[in-house]
Amino acid sequence: MEKTQDVIGPISGNILFYTTPEPLSKDMHGGLGVQRMEKPFGFAMKGHVVPLTVAEFTFAAISYPIIFAGPENMPLAVMGINTDENLFINEDGSFVAGGYVPAYIRRYPFVLAADEAQQRMVVCIERNASIFTDRKKADLPLFDDAGEPSEYTQNAIKFCEDFEGERRRTDSFVKLLKDLDLFEQRESIFNMPKEDGTFEPVKLAEYFAVSEAKLNALSGEQLAQLRDNGALEKIYNHLTSLIGWDRLVAIASERALKRDQAAA
Numbered sequence: 001m002e003k004t005q006d007v008i009g010p011i012s013g014n015i016l017f018y019t020t021p022e023p024l025s026k027d028m029h030g031g032l033g034v035q036r037m038e039k040p041f042g043f044a045m046k047g048h049v050v051p052l053t054v055a056e057f058t059f060a061a062i063s064y065p066i067i068f069a070g071p072e073n074m075p076l077a078v079m080g081i082n083t084d085e086n087l088f089i090n091e092d093g094s095f096v097a098g099g100y101v102p103a104y105i106r107r108y109p110f111v112l113a114a115d116e117a118q119q120r121m122v123v124c125i126e127r128n129a130s131i132f133t134d135r136k137k138a139d140l141p142l143f144d145d146a147g148e149p150s151e152y153t154q155n156a157i158k159f160c161e162d163f164e165g166e167r168r169r170t171d172s173f174v175k176l177l178k179d180l181d182l183f184e185q186r187e188s189i190f191n192m193p194k195e196d197g198t199f200e201p202v203k204l205a206e207y208f209a210v211s212e213a214k215l216n217a218l219s220g221e222q223l224a225q226l227r228d229n230g231a232l233e234k235i236y237n238h239l240t241s242l243i244g245w246d247r248l249v250a251i252a253s254e255r256a257l258k259r260d261q262a263a264a
Contacts, residue, residue: 016051017043017047017108018109021111022126024123030135032133032134033134034133034138034140039094041095042089045089046084048079048080048081048085051074052076052077052102054170054173054234060077061240063098064244065188065248066237067208067242068183075238078244078245080248081245108129111123111126176231182210184208184211184214186209189204210239215235
């Protein structure tokens, strides 16, 4: 956060769910507050894959496949099998009961973004987020009467800073997997039943995953190091999560059936 807008350079990069992030400042946003929303996740309805930190693997593995994608092998929670469809967020903006809400979603509408001019990270907000309203109508202000960040805003900033720390830790985890050459490319295939009783294979996704064969080929010393630094547990969380593809297909099929019935 900065007190004056003019010291902030252009915000770089594309950030999922954020269209026009603005550097947080009392001059621009002192008249804003937030309204409590029981069902606040509508903004993520089209996020069929969401970035994940390694600290979340244990919790996310119960709900979603955890894959690695792109040239940087970024960990992602797969929340839908069709582009722009998150199967765990309902049309009213509520989250499916029992599903793990990734920290990337929970930090919205705050985010840390890169300020290229000053070579630093700055706290930004998605100004158009529906949670924001006029300070006089708000449940909680962004800034107090003295112009300082409110307790709510301080907690949100702390969450963003903690998330950034976990993101860097995740980068180190991915680098470790790369250094050990543990990644392999995989495909997720669903056998679509046909009217004649046969099945047609449909490719759902291509992604990177840890190779169990490569993992088992590591030396005892390497496996011990992975165990001792906590990486081995996270690897097994990832591998176990991949059975979640079948769950995604089942949820998608049920949702499609309900749409068809409603349209009939």
